[in-house]
Amino acid sequence: MPHFEIHANDVARARAFYGGLFGWRFAPMPGAEEMEYHLIEGPGFAEDGLTGGLMRRIGPAPEAGAPVRGGTMTFEVADCDERYTWALANGGAEALPPTDYPGVGRAACVEDGEGNIVGMISPFEVRA
Structure with missing residues (x-):
């Protein structure tokens, strides 16, 4: 089963960002309280074979604007432009503006x- 993890210095801020952007919910994982590990729930998870987690970053965050710092997760949304606008208004920053790929x-x-x-x-x- 595919699984991914998102690392964050501020877990609460990251939960709010991803919850608002994709409608995800987060459940604290028993036994992983020290690392603030949360299992991701919502559309496309578990029933479709995908699992994910959000956890406190171990070590310093990469510099803003640096090149891609790991795998890029891409998720389907109904309206790319609307979600992009939401992300920029809610703590996100531009990495690649909405672009059509034929x-x-x-x-x-x-x-x-x-x-x-x-x-x-x-x-x-x-x-x-």
């Missing part, structure tokens, strides 16, 4: 305020 969809990336880059995509409808 045959794929409209995609964008933002920094999450915690040193991570996250992507979003609104796939183009497949027409027969």
Whole structure:
């Protein structure tokens, strides 16, 4: 089962950002309170075979604006432009503005305020 983790210096801020951006919920993981580990719940998780966690970063955060600092997570959204605008108004910073990719969809990336880059995509409808 695929699993990813998001590392944050301010776990509460990251929970608010991702909860607002994607509608995720977070459940503290028993036994992992010291690292503030939260399991991610919401659309597309568990039932679709994906699991995720949000935890306190161990060590310093990467510098803002630095090159990609790990894997880039990209999640499907209904309206890429609307979610991009929301992210910038709620603590995110531009990493890649909304761009059309022919045959794929409209995609964008933002920094999450915690040193991570996250992507979003609104796939183009497949027409027969």
